[in-house]
Amino acid sequence: MESGFRGYHPYVQFLYYIYTGALAFYFNHPLFLCTAFLLIVFVNISHDRGLALKQWIPALFIMATIIIVLNPFLVSRGTNILFYFRGKQVTLEATIYGVTMALSIALILLIFVSFNLILNGNRFLYIFSKFLPRTAFLIMLAIRFVPLLKRRLQEITAVQRIRGISMVEGSIIKRAKTGMVFTQILLTWSLEEAIQTADSMKSRGYGIGRKSTYIPFQITKRDWGWLLTLSLLFIICISGGLLGYGKILIYPKLGTLHIYSLDWFLYICMIMLYSFPILVEGREQLRWR
């Protein structure tokens, strides 16, 4: 049996990701976002010591920088003008908005990284096969194709390099042409093999009736407990947000960043919601060491 966060029922895990994902776009107070970001980083580290996270760091960094830099130059809404760039106003509001947006998107991305690690394969199918059986399976196959294509492309590149055809030398046009040839090889190859995979699925009885699952997922008392706790915290966060707490006013004029007592309350609720996997893993560590 899997331990820690992985040991929980898929529904609980799925709800956790839905709630955190929703809150990532709901609150836009920098303090809330920064805290949530840090917590999700810790959650990822608790899964696999941050291995999956590491691969995403460069992409995350580049994307965040682009959003933060571009937003104030493209959007000129807002009242507090910092300076003029080629006759266009660069405002404080747009800058802050860029930062919050970058944080939200980074947060969502990290949530997905964690999602991929926890709700993979069987668990994913378990959740979605109830109401979207075909789509869920199609998604599974599509996800499987990503590493497969990557591996095949590496193989093609290696073989072609020995034949003297390579994408790393020559003029840009030549490189582009080689790239196109590689893509063509990759696609025809993959299509042909996909037919074989389809044959294999057919011969093994896929789609002749209802599927059963090998791993029995049972909702225990512990799962119910967390399900209710998470939902309660989520409802508090949402209703608090409806009253304007945990959010800042950006356009047309930047509001106060001051944190009121109810803000603190929401803040703590959000921290509890986000740190559910960390709490679970932490408790396990304490118990077994």
Place this chain on the structure above:
Amino acid sequence: MAMIQINNLSFQYADTEENTLENLSLHIKEGDFVLLCGPSGCGKTTLLRLLKKEIAPVGHVTGDILYRGKLLNEWDDRILIEEIGFVFQDPENQIIMDDVMQEIVFNMENLHYSQLEMRKRLAELVHFFGMESLLQTKTSELSGGQKQMLNLLSVLLLKPTLLLLDEPTSQLDPVAAKDFILMLERMNKEMGITIILVEHRLEELFSIADHVVCMEQGNIIYEGTSKDVIYSAFQQQDEVFSSYVPSISQLYMKKERNPKLLEIPLTVKECKAWLRTLPTFTKRHADAKTVTDKRPILN
């Protein structure tokens, strides 16, 4: 009663002029290990695929294929999927799921087996294959031989009575191929599963197979036990098929003055026994012994 009965089967692919299979008849007994061989394009894969209804090629079919006395089309889909297993040539393309465990149970999940049933079958066969340590790994991390074993295992979990294999070892290294063939032999002997195997690498297969079918241009040209087939191929001085015969038997057929059907050696053991009966061999062997004895142990 024959398990598979093929009567006057002809098959033509949708966009071709010629028949891929031409008026072919074949009977296969339950529990036999059948070896199907022949040059590329002789229709052996087509024949094999026609036996598995789900992946039968599209084209014009005449003649009947009977499974246990009933036409394939009259059987229930579910029963055919369970009873007739198919292992493809490419080890990788037939794997669907990410994890070994999920891949193994894929068939059983599709057929909606109960928890208990799945666990029982898995516990039994995974142990038989010695795959316990691989259950948690990713399928992409397995070697070719392990992948093909995995495919065989997942098919066997449905308890098939007939196993069809389309050149399963052609992409494996010789060691893995040997392991795979040995596993098939065990399946055949210990569980009585009928096996129809299409293969190019035939060295050790002739000694295992109960029934060998040689095809050429959509027709069966030799059929019978391994020895029958070898004997008739050499009798008719068939250059093409003589080269398919294991080298041990080739040696016998070429060197023996009056070869006898029942004495054709198929294994190294039998071949050595035959060599010992040759007068020249015994003499040379004795010479070699004395020479080695004279050599100093340390120099």
